[in-house]
Amino acid sequence: MTEMRTLKVALLGCGNVGAQVARILIEDADALAARTGARLQLSGIAVRNVNAPRDVDLPQELFTADADTLVKDADLVIELMGGIEPARTLILSALRNGACVVTGNKALLAQDGPTLYEEADKAGVQLSYEAAVAGAIPILRPIRDSLSGDRITRVLGIVNGTTNFILDQMDSTGAQFADALAEAQRLGYAEADPTADVEGHDAAAKAAILASLSFHTRFSLDDVYCEGITSVSASDIAAAKDAGFVIKLLAIAEKLAGADGNEGVSVRVHPTLLPREHPLAAVRGAFNAVFIEAENAGELMFYGQGAGGTPTASAVLGDLVSAARRLVLGGPGRTETTTGHVPALPIDAATTSYYIGLDVADQPGVLARIAQLFAEHGVSIEIMRQTIHRDAGSNVESAELRIVTHRASEAALAATVEAVKGLDVINSVTSVLRVEGV
Ligand code: NAP
Numbered sequence: 001m002t003e004m005r006t007l008k009v010a011l012l013g014c015g016n017v018g019a020q021v022a023r024i025l026i027e028d029a030d031a032l033a034a035r036t037g038a039r040l041q042l043s044g045i046a047v048r049n050v051n052a053p054r055d056v057d058l059p060q061e062l063f064t065a066d067a068d069t070l071v072k073d074a075d076l077v078i079e080l081m082g083g084i085e086p087a088r089t090l091i092l093s094a095l096r097n098g099a100c101v102v103t104g105n106k107a108l109l110a111q112d113g114p115t116l117y118e119e120a121d122k123a124g125v126q127l128s129y130e131a132a133v134a135g136a137i138p139i140l141r142p143i144r145d146s147l148s149g150d151r152i153t154r155v156l157g158i159v160n161g162t163t164n165f166i167l168d169q170m171d172s173t174g175a176q177f178a179d180a181l182a183e184a185q186r187l188g189y190a191e192a193d194p195t196a197d198v199e200g201h202d203a204a205a206k207a208a209i210l211a212s213l214s215f216h217t218r219f220s221l222d223d224v225y226c227e228g229i230t231s232v233s234a235s236d237i238a239a240a241k242d243a244g245f246v247i248k249l250l251a252i253a254e255k256l257a258g259a260d261g262n263e264g265v266s267v268r269v270h271p272t273l274l275p276r277e278h279p280l281a282a283v284r285g286a287f288n289a290v291f292i293e294a295e296n297a298g299e300l301m302f303y304g305q306g307a308g309g310t311p312t313a314s315a316v317l318g319d320l321v322s323a324a325r326r327l328v329l330g331g332p333g334r335t336e337t338t339t340g341h342v343p344a345l346p347i348d349a350a351t352t353s354y355y356i357g358l359d360v361a362d363q364p365g366v367l368a369r370i371a372q373l374f375a376e377h378g379v380s381i382e383i384m385r386q387t388i389h390r391d392a393g394s395n396v397e398s399a400e401l402r403i404v405t406h407r408a409s410e411a412a413l414a415a416t417v418e419a420v421k422g423l424d425v426i427n428s429v430t431s432v433l434r435v436e437g438v
Contacts, residue, residue: 004033004037004038004039005328006039006041007036007039007040007041007075007076007324007328008043008073008075009025009040009043009074009075009076009077009078009320010043010070010071010073010074010076010077010078010099011042011044011045011046011078012046012067012070012071012077012078012079012080012081012090013046013081014045014054014058014063014080015080015082015309016309016312017104017131017309017312017313018045018078018080018081019054019055019056019309020055020056020309020310021080021313021316021317022045022056022062023056023058023313024317025042035321036324036328037324037325037328037329038328040076040320040324042062043070043073043074044062044063044064045058045062045063045064046064046066046081047063047064047065049065055309067086067090071094071099072097074094074097074099075100075324076099076100076101076102076320076323076324076327077094077100077102078102078103078320079091079094079101079102079105080104080316082104082105083107083108084107084108084112087105087108088108088112088116091108091116091127092116092119095116095119095120095122095123095125095127096119096123099125100125100126100127100323100324100326100327101125102128102129102131102316102320102323103129103131103132104129104131104132104312104315105129105132106129106132106133106202106205106209107205109129109132109209110204110205110209110220110221113209113212113218114218114220117218117336117338126323126326128319128322128323129209129319130315130316130318130319131312131319132209133206133209133210134157134159134206134288134289134290134302134304135161135288135304135306135307135308135312135315136305136306136311136312136314137288137289137290137302137303137304138302138315139210139290139302140209140213141322143155143210144213144336147292147294148337150294150296151295151296152214152215152292152293152294153254153255153294153295154252154253155210155214155251155252155254155290155291155293156250156251156252156291156437157203157206157207157210157251157252157288157289157290158248158251158280158283158288158289158290158306159203159206159210159251159288159290160197160200160202160203160306161189161287161288161305161307162184162189162190162191162194162197162286163197163198163200163203163228163249164248164249164284164285164286164287164288165180165184165190165286166184166190166229167180167232167247167248167249167271168284168285169183169184170232170234170247171237171241171246171247176233176234177229177230177232177233181198198228198230199226199228199230200226200227200228200229200249200269200270203226203251203269204221204226204251204269207224207251207253207269208221210253211223211224211253211265211267211344213336214253214292215255215265215340215342216336216339216340217265217338219253219265219267223267225267225268225269225270225346225347225350226268226269226270227271228249228269229249232247232271233431235430235431236357239355239357239430239431240273240355240433242402243355243383243402243404244276245274245275245276245355245435246273246274246276247271247272247273247274247433248272248274248280249271249272250269250270250271250272250274250280250436251269252267252269252270252436253265253266255342256349256350256351258343258349259348262343263342264343264344264349265345266344266347266349267344268347270434271433271434272352272433272434272435272436273355273433273434273435274436274437275437275438278436278437279291279299279301280301280437281437283303286305286306287303287305288304288305288307289301289303347410348409348410348411348414349409349410349411351407351409351410352407352408352410352434352436353382353405353406353407353408353434353435353438354379354404354405354408354413354432354433354434355402355403355404355431355433355434355435356402356403356404356405356417356429356431356432357400357401357402357403357429357430357431357432358370358402358403358420358426358428358429358430359398359399359400359401359426359430360398360401360426360427361398361399361425361426362397362398362399363425366399366425367384367401369423369425370403370420371384373419373420373423374405374416377419379405379408379412379413380406380408381403381404381406382405382438383402383403383404384401384402384403385401385402385403386400386402387399387400387402400430404435404438405435413432417432
């Protein structure tokens with residue numbers, strides 16, 4: 001019997017995810033060898049503090065503060081340090097040395113992905129990053145491999161567990177944003193500084209990755225329009241609920257016709273109303289899900305845990321086995337195409353339905369004036385509902401108007417809202433939110 005080959009695996013980082021990856025590599029060594037056709041030998045773990053206590057009991061001799069030397073001697077490098085530097089330099093060094101790299105670093109990929117992908121292509125090795133989007137959920141490989149014979153038309157993703165937890169809390173308890181955020185922080189779903197999550201930056205990084213793979217074109221963070229959830233109020237949630245919708249922070253990538261009639265891709269992150277019967281509306285708490293529409297496959301949904309050390313380690317190990325198999329079998333490392341060359345569209349070119357809340361004077365003819373204004377701007381109304389409010393102790397009446405439009409462009413909608421604000425019967429525009437799935 002021929003001796004099984006041994007592949008040296010360097011692990012950079014031993015935090016939430018890295019510690020679980022190290023544990024699985026050691027505990028499941030025999031099973032991983034059987035699946036790979038080579039033994040995956042953990043050759044070292046680079047950290048900042050070699051003496052810090054770890055979540056998992058690991059052999060002390062594996063730890064080193066010298067990541068550069070560890071990387072030079074590895075067949076496979078797993079980067080789980082996070083941040084831009086030194087992760088970027090170490091990954092580039094590993095790729096130049098001919099090692100395959102697995103990373104979960106969405107911030108680095110969104111900022112400087114093209115440099116890394118080009119280096120991997122040049123070296124003919126694999127750079128894999130399944131863990132960078134939606135944690136444990138196998139979503140990038142299905143898009144890149146399983147759907148490579150199809151044409152994806154649209155991707156809608158709940159790809160940030162923190163914001164989904166906050167919006168779900170607001171929806172189920174009526175809480176205000178600040179209280180729901182405090183609860184998320186208390187339970188460990190949100191960091192002390194929640195900016196990257198609540199402002200949508202984390203979801204935007206993932207949207208760029210999803211769009212790149214779905215439309216075979218490299219999109220970066222600069223191509224993503226991004227709005228977070230900090231301005232979503234309890235009354236927005238209540239009004240949406242009343243009208244049969246739930247509000248989710250969605251990462252959206254879809255093919256649309258641009259202003260010149262040519263196709264482009266709109267990549268955006270913003271709070272979005274979804275009908276409560278839409279499959280994504282059922283994604284509760286800190287869970288993630290990605291909903292894909294493809295020409296031949298139709299609708300697909302991928303659901304699961306978007307974060308956490310052990311779930312994310314599952315995605316990392318999947319990439320590692322896949323890269324190791326390729327090293328065993330030989331052949332090129334390149335597995336994704338960038339031949340799409342579709343431009344990213346500005347947010348003005350995006351089309352969607354909208355929910356508009358208006359506080360209006362309760363006078364005859366108001367509804368007709370508003371409907372006419374919408375029509376003049378080419379925005380057609382699908383649903384218009386009115387609720388009358390009477391102030392106690394006075395005869396003053398006002399009406400709350402809730403409008404859901406058919407699909408319209410951002411530019412047409414913005415012009416309509418500006419024009420509506422100018423009507424003397426309008427007290428205020430209480431909310432303008434985008435709607436998907438109607
Ligand atoms: P973490 O808990 O903060 O761990 C980071 C590890 O990297 C620590 O062990 C740290 O060493 C080490 N490290 C950081 N800077 C270093 C440096 N300059 N030199 C050497 N070692 C350094 O991070 P994590 O939560 O495991 O996340 C790791 C990566 O996975 C990130 O890119 C993250 O975005 C991604 N990811 C995480 C999750 C999740 O659920 N946590 C989900 C998906 C993707 P010390 O321990 O000595 O400080």
